Ligand SMILES: Nc1ncnc2c1ncn2[C@@H]1O[C@H](COP(=O)(O)OP(=O)(O)OP(=O)(O)O)[C@@H](O)[C@H]1O
């Protein structure tokens with residue numbers, strides 16, 4: 156037969172089959188290898204974060220409880236009266252005044268007082284920390300170190316605690332927390348969303364539904380694609396020039412009377428949020444355009460066919476079926492903004508503030524900046540604190556991403572069923 | 575189906591039909607030329623469409639039936655590069671005059687498409703939405719019911735009005751599309767191959783519906799199905815293409831006339847299935 160001639164003899168076919176099969180096996184192995192490599196690095200990353208978040212810490216106290224009250228080896232053994240007394244006699248006058256100012260000592264709980272006494276009277280300081288791995292494997296070395304130090308106490312610490320989430324900055328890593336940074340991040344994201352979402356979705360609707368395909372719109376489109384690939388630090392420089400400097404009277408809040416907190420000189424939450432807004436704007440535009448493109452033209456036609464206007468068609472038919480994809484993409488873009496550090500550093504985010512942001516004209520710091528700043532500190536214990544903050548940031552990001560997925564599933568299910 | 579045998583089976587159908595009573599002209603095409611960019615899709619089309627009649631457009635693929643149909647409610651405006659010259663009159667008014675808003679035209683001249691395309695909303699909303707965007711202020715429940723009844727769909731869906739329209743069968747979806755067109759109370763309904771995506775039973779239901787609807791509406795239907803044209807239409811327009819792929823109106827007659835005594839040879843060849 157003609158066919159068998161042009162495909163070669165039976166033998167040739169078989170040997171060729173062998174080669175074809177081998178090629179498949181080789182590629183499969185390559186893909187398997189790269190997948191495993193990616194997973195390996197992911198595990199390493201997680202391990203290094205977890206490693207620094209848990210582990211032993213050698214802590215030295217300036218004073219022992221027995222030095223405060225004879226015969227008591229722990230603060231928790233103190234009676235209420237003894238606690239109040241110790242607070243009044245042993246706290247330095249400045250701290251005592253502040254503590255009394257925040258809440259009178261008489262009104263505070265025992266637990267509260269114990270915490271204050273521990274922090275300001277016993278004054279623990281971290282001598283050295285060990286990661287989780289070292290804590291589990293290098294028992295000998297740790298004991299040796301303790302023996303050399305004499306009076307140090309060894310405790311197994313989880314650096315990520317509830318208190319850590321709600322405490323503000325501190326010069327003592329044992330008492331440092333991420334509340335200020337977390338609030339800063341949330342404020343920034345809020346501004347970013349309020350700025351980038353309406354403008355991004357609006358531009359996308361214009362480009363996709365209204366603009367005629369002229370050379371100008373094509374140029375615009377190309378620019379948007381390029382902007383989405385511009386390194387974030389350049390957005391930082393832009394934000395510095397425009398929001399912090401040029402628009403200072405606006406972004407610092409001094410334009411609006413009654414705003415007291417104008418010390419930030421334009422390095423405010425507003426500037427930060429707008430800068431990140433610019434950063435995610437092209438991403439939101441492109442994503443929204445994709446979502447609109449996915450809406451079949453037949454839907455638009457049938458809407459026009461019964462006498463709907465363009466805007467009625469967009470608002471009543473096109474947006475309802477594309478909103479899930481638009482929102483999902485927006486959330487993913489926001490989670491990118493949440494992790495951004497460089498542009499905020501460039502526009503001058505504060506690295507050490509312990510005052511919570513009170514509005515859009517406040518100074519701010521964010522979680523990634525806080526992490527960066529902690530990990531750059533010389534004291535080893537701050538690296539553990541940074542690890543804990545990383546876990547908090549990762550959890551926040553994962554929460555955002557899964558809410559995007561849940562939202563998408565919910566909306567598309569609703570669209571399908573509409574019972 | 576064998577088209578030759580179909581042509582032979584036509585006469586009995588016509589025997590039952592009485593002669594078409596003339597009515598007033600509702601739409602008039604006056605030397606209409608339609609271009610897509612530099613390509614002329616249809617040229618020199620002139621015809622009158624009569625009120626409360628069913629007019630069928632037939633002809634080989636690409637001869638511009640859909641193009642002419644879309645020009646009647648200005649759907650071509652939505653296609654980039656589409657231009658029209660000549661005049662399309664609706665009740666004597668030029669649809670392409672400067673001050674005419676195509677949105678208003680499309681409410682009065684509705685359209686049903688080849689592929690059933692209900693809105694991805696509930697059955698109820700499919701009907702109500704069009705009325706709402708056109709500013710309807712009456713009783714919506716009543717409007718939904720009467721529209722669905724007119725489209726012969728009410729009994730099948732009255733218990734599941736809140737259900738998504740995409741869960742209906744293809745034939746039901748198409749009748750829903752007709753119902754939603756009726757709901758905005760048009761005068762003319764344009765149908766572009768409304769039954770070509772449906773099975774024979776659903777098709778015959780659509781055909782029955784068309785005969786029912788012509789009491790209240792003027793209907794223009796594009797079809798590739800000769801039997802369908804002969805069963806439902808009063809008038810038939812046969813379009814052809816020339817060597818430049820430009821379409822033109824070859825013959826326009828009462829349906830019976832066109833099928834039994836076509837004037838042009840091309841017409842006869844087409845309806846007897848020799849090409850197309
Ligand atoms: N949107 C468009 N842009 C450019 N050319 C088009 C467009 N729509 C149709 N045409 C061209 O116009 C001519 C007529 O097309 P039309 O769709 O009106 O034909 P038709 O008779 O409806 O064909 P069919 O029976 O296959 O539906 C064809 O040559 C087609 O290629």
Ligand SMILES: [Mg+2]
Nearest residue numbers: 639640641766
């Ligand atoms: Mg067509």
